[in-house]
Amino acid sequence: MSDTDGSRASMVGVNHVALEVGNLEEALDFYGSVFDFEMRGRTGSMAFLDMGDQFLALAEEGSAGESGDGHRHFGLVVDDADAVEQRLKEVGAERLDTPGLDLRDPWGNRVQVVDYREVQFTKAGHVLDGMGLELKKAADALEELREKGMGPVHRGPGGGGRSEPR
16 A cells, blocks of 8 residues: 555565464474574574574464464575475475475474575675575566566666666
8 A cells, every 4th residue: 555645654574573382492403404594592482593684583482383274374585495395305394285385383383485586575685695695586586576666777887776686
């Protein structure tokens, strides 16, 4: 919904997602068996898994997994969806019967894994550099960005314009 009078804030992105888990140590073991991550921080009942300029918060809660629905999920962008799929097989994680790459963690949280190259979501080049990642967008993802007026503009000799998303 466009804000015609400038009175509303614009949604810019997601800083973090918080998931409830039954046992924090088991959750760290599970997520560590599937994904590579650095720990951003930890408190007594929470752990914060770093994703560059974002993070995943795991919160230990005794009632985790007792309720839920079939559709609530979050999309986790990864650098290699094929590697995640292989790891899920190796660790025996629950893969959902969907057209995409969806899984449930041991507490019933649904995670939809998406490959960075295939989606519009774009990390700034300096953030990717800081994460040690060299990623490029697929043609379809670039076209979707261009259709929204957010596509890359190649910089000329004088600079200016938007750089190619990585």
